[in-house]
Amino acid sequence: MKTTHLLLAASALAMSAGAASALDLTLVSWGGAYQQSQLKAYAEPYMAMHPDVNIIWDESSAEAVAKLRAMNEAGNLTWDLVDVTVSDSMRLCDEGLARPIDGATELAPAPDGTSADDDFGATRVNECFVPQIVYSTTFGYRTDLVGDTPPTSVCDVFDLAKYPGKRSLQKRPIDNVEWALYCDGVANDDIYDVLSTDEGVARAFAKLDTIKDQVVWWTAGAETPQLLADGEVVMGSTFNGRLFSAIAEQNQPIAMLWDRQSFDIDGWIVPAGLSAEKEAAVMDFLMFATDTQRLADQAKYISYGPARASSAPLVGKHEVLGIDMAPHMPTDPANATNVQIYDYGWWADHRDDIDAKFQAWLAQ
Amino acid sequence: MSIKTVNIPTPSLTGFTLPINAAAGALLGYLVGTAKHNPLPGVVLGALFAAALAFVLIRFAPSRAAGRIAGAVITGVLGAVLSGVAGLVFGGIVGLVLSWLAYWLHSSDYRASVPVYATKGDVLWHNTFRLICGLIFFFLIAPIVVVIPLSFNAEDFFTFTPAMLALDPEGYSLKHYQDFLTNPDWLRPLKNSFIIAPFATIISVSLGTLAAIGLSQSHVPGRRAIMAVLISPMIVPLIISATGMFFFYSRLGVFLEDTLHFSKDLSGYIKVILAHAVLGIPFVIITVTATLVGFDRSLTRAAANMGAGPVRTFFKVQMPLILPGVISGGLFAFITSFDEVVVVLFVGSAVQKTLPWQMFIGLREQISPTILAVATILVAISIALLATLEMLRRRSERLRGMSPT
Numbered sequence: 129m130k131t132t133h134l135l136l137a138a139s140a141l142a143m144s145a146g147a148a149s150a151l152d153l154t155l156v157s158w159g160g161a162y163q164q165s166q167l168k169a170y171a172e173p174y175m176a177m178h179p180d181v182n183i184i185w186d187e188s189s190a191e192a193v194a195k196l197r198a199m200n201e202a203g204n205l206t207w208d209l210v211d212v213t214v215s216d217s218m219r220l221c222d223e224g225l226a227r228p229i230d231g232a233t234e235l236a237p238a239p240d241g242t243s244a245d246d247d248f249g250a251t252r253v254n255e256c257f258v259p260q261i262v263y264s265t266t267f268g269y270r271t272d273l274v275g276d277t278p279p280t281s282v283c284d285v286f287d288l289a290k291y292p293g294k295r296s297l298q299k300r301p302i303d304n305v306e307w308a309l310y311c312d313g314v315a316n317d318d319i320y321d322v323l324s325t326d327e328g329v330a331r332a333f334a335k336l337d338t339i340k341d342q343v344v345w346w347t348a349g350a351e352t353p354q355l356l357a358d359g360e361v362v363m364g365s366t367f368n369g370r371l372f373s374a375i376a377e378q379n380q381p382i383a384m385l386w387d388r389q390s391f392d393i394d395g396w397i398v399p400a401g402l403s404a405e406k407e408a409a410v411m412d413f414l415m416f417a418t419d420t421q422r423l424a425d426q427a428k429y430i431s432y433g434p435a436r437a438s439s440a441p442l443v444g445k446h447e448v449l450g451i452d453m454a455p456h457m458p459t460d461p462a463n464a465t466n467v468q469i470y471d472y473g474w475w476a477d478h479r480d481d482i483d484a485k486f487q488a489w490l491a492q
Numbered sequence: 493m494s495i496k497t498v499n500i501p502t503p504s505l506t507g508f509t510l511p512i513n514a515a516a517g518a519l520l521g522y523l524v525g526t527a528k529h530n531p532l533p534g535v536v537l538g539a540l541f542a543a544a545l546a547f548v549l550i551r552f553a554p555s556r557a558a559g560r561i562a563g564a565v566i567t568g569v570l571g572a573v574l575s576g577v578a579g580l581v582f583g584g585i586v587g588l589v590l591s592w593l594a595y596w597l598h599s600s601d602y603r604a605s606v607p608v609y610a611t612k613g614d615v616l617w618h619n620t621f622r623l624i625c626g627l628i629f630f631f632l633i634a635p636i637v638v639v640i641p642l643s644f645n646a647e648d649f650f651t652f653t654p655a656m657l658a659l660d661p662e663g664y665s666l667k668h669y670q671d672f673l674t675n676p677d678w679l680r681p682l683k684n685s686f687i688i689a690p691f692a693t694i695i696s697v698s699l700g701t702l703a704a705i706g707l708s709q710s711h712v713p714g715r716r717a718i719m720a721v722l723i724s725p726m727i728v729p730l731i732i733s734a735t736g737m738f739f740f741y742s743r744l745g746v747f748l749e750d751t752l753h754f755s756k757d758l759s760g761y762i763k764v765i766l767a768h769a770v771l772g773i774p775f776v777i778i779t780v781t782a783t784l785v786g787f788d789r790s791l792t793r794a795a796a797n798m799g800a801g802p803v804r805t806f807f808k809v810q811m812p813l814i815l816p817g818v819i820s821g822g823l824f825a826f827i828t829s830f831d832e833v834v835v836v837l838f839v840g841s842a843v844q845k846t847l848p849w850q851m852f853i854g855l856r857e858q859i860s861p862t863i864l865a866v867a868t869i870l871v872a873i874s875i876a877l878l879a880t881l882e883m884l885r886r887r888s889e890r891l892r893g894m895s896p897t
Binding site for chain 2: 152154156158159160161163184185186187190198199201202203204206207348349350351353354357358378380
């Protein structure tokens with residue numbers, strides 16, 4: 129009697145699991161409001177058009193490189209499409225873990241016939257990478273904790289006398305060392321030349337030392353908005369979309385400090401070694417999800433700039449709030465007056481070295 | 493022989509009750525003062541107020557019930573004047589505590605549970621001990637309790653907003669519970685957890701019970717070594733087990749899919765269920781082994797003597813007697829699987845995402861209070877589960893005539 133029950137339950141499980149597998153596509157992304165915008169702009173319309181496709185999300189983009197390497201070694205690939213940053217896409221492409229994508233045949237051209245490669249322009253940094261959005265890492269501050277003169281420059285982050293209190297910075301050297309050197313008087317064009325020397329790196333850490341005991345280090349994009357909402361920090365760096373969400377959607381007393389925002393690009397890679405059936409399904413989804421209209425649609429849900437030039441004029445209003453999204457884009461001319469150009473190539477060469485020095489400096 | 497009643501003298505009002513009450517008031521005043529960024533005036537005002545309240549109550553309200561209500565009303569009104577609805581509620585609670593303390597001290601109730609011959613030091617130690625116990629209890633329970641009000645936050649942050657602190661209904665909402673119960677991001681993991689945990693429990697309980705019974709036989713060679721191997725998943729750091737399991741179960745998955753032609757989803761569930769069963773087995777072995785210590789071996793021999801085979805003996809004689817151990821082992825195995833996040837992150841794919849996995853992601857990427865709503869629901873379920881078990885245990889004790897009372 130008991131055994132029959134068990135068998136029944138086991139077969140019920142087998143059937144429920146089997147029925148769900150019409151065609152599951154596992155998309156890997158970053159979670160939060162960003163993944164929600166991808167769900168609304170790409171996945172939901174696509175699933176409405178293709179009822180036989182079921183899209184499942186895995187919020188593991190932060191470990192994309194490590195996990196894809198492990199999956200490759202174990203011969204057990206469970207991801208179909210992975211959202212990564214530019215630097216991760218370079219590593220994955222170099223190691224052969226990501227599949228090259230032909231811009232002429234596998235991506236949709238712009239409505240006016242411009243080829244996808246030309247439409248993406250400089251954002252398509254390598255043949256494996258299909259860019260989606262341009263975002264920036266920038267500062268937000270509590271409007272009620274900065275007195276009558278709100279900060280206007282990134283160097284105000286380093287000014288403890290004028291703006292006392294804690295500030296949050298990302299727990300990595302990228303951006304932080306560039307900001308430190310810029311505020312230590314290094315000219316924009318010389319920052320990477322200075323950083324290429326040991327003295328330059330030491331100089332950046334010396335500048336960061338001046339605020340080190342007032343810094344809260346964050347690793348997840350949600351931390352700075354939470355710390356700002358709590359009033360635990362006066363100002364903090366994070367992704368501009370997270371700040372937009374806290375300011376416009378959650379009505380927190382926070383304002384943007386666009387000065388020296390640091391641009392980065394996020395996009396898809398297709399893991400190498402998918403089965404033919406999966407690969408065909410993924411490539412079909414990818415062509416749909418990165419066309420001009422879909423990238424413009426994404427901007428209705430989050431304030432990240434579409435990576436295609438042809439999408440920019442189509443950016444409209446926020447889906448729920450109905451406010452114009454263009455002034456909240458990091459690429460808007462009013463916001464992009466003083467931008468930090470993040471040099472991928474330089475960081476690809478120096479990342480390991482400066483990461484080690486940064487960790488040692490943190491532990492001091 | 494005559495019985496002497498000892499009259500405990502009423503303690504001195506000015507030398508005993510008022511100072512202690514003032515100290516309690518100072519502590520509460522410090523907490524309120526800190527919240528208002530003025531700790532020192534808070535201490536002074538709190539001490540004065542508590543002493544005055546105790547004095548007035550004891551002098552003019554000999555009836556304890558009336559006095560306590562009066563104390564709560566006075567403090568509550570004062571709180572309401574200072575800071576509205578929240579002040580009324582907090583003030584009422586503070587009034588109840590302070591007036592209780594005043595009567596407790598003044599009527600000598602504080603020595604009610606110590607023998608009459610106890611010295612002052614004994615009484616002091618007895619009550620200090622109770623205070624320490626209370627503080628330990630608070631230390632254990634506070635981190636769990638603080639989650640509950642935050643889960644009703646109307647905003648998307650882990651913060652007590654000013655509206656919440658003022659007990660303004662606007663500051664509270666059920667939207668995080670609604671999100672949990674309607675959002676597929678949460679419903680799918682919930683379903684997965686309720687698929688994976690019961691199957692892992694069934695496997696752990698069956699294998700663990702068999703192993704415990706086998707290992708309790710004195711003629712099994714190398715019992716201790718086998719036991720150590722079986723317990724090892726509990727002792728080896730989980731991250732190490734998880735790394736090994738990742739590669740082991742990857743191969744198993746390839747075999748299931750390519751040779752047996754299972755679907756990828758089904759093989760994924762099988763991998764996670766087996767991995768969780770491995771983690772649950774040690775708990776079952778330990779609890780069942782502990783129960784077997786009290787099991788009378790002569791019963792199995794008696795059953796054999798009467799012609800019952802080993803299987804029949806097991807189900808009719810041994811199993812009913814060790815059932816409490818099996819059930820509590822099963823409960824531990826269930827909770828292990830239901831709480832587990834490390835192994836499932838390695839072994840599972842997104843299709844098998846469980847509730848703890850989703851909570852982990854939510855905490856890392858989003859800091860969404862939906863996690864707190866889920867946590868509150870899980871706490872409620874755990875309490876209900878433990879209460880049910882305890883009731884069942886008492887019932888079976890009563891049936892067996894072993895009632896502790």
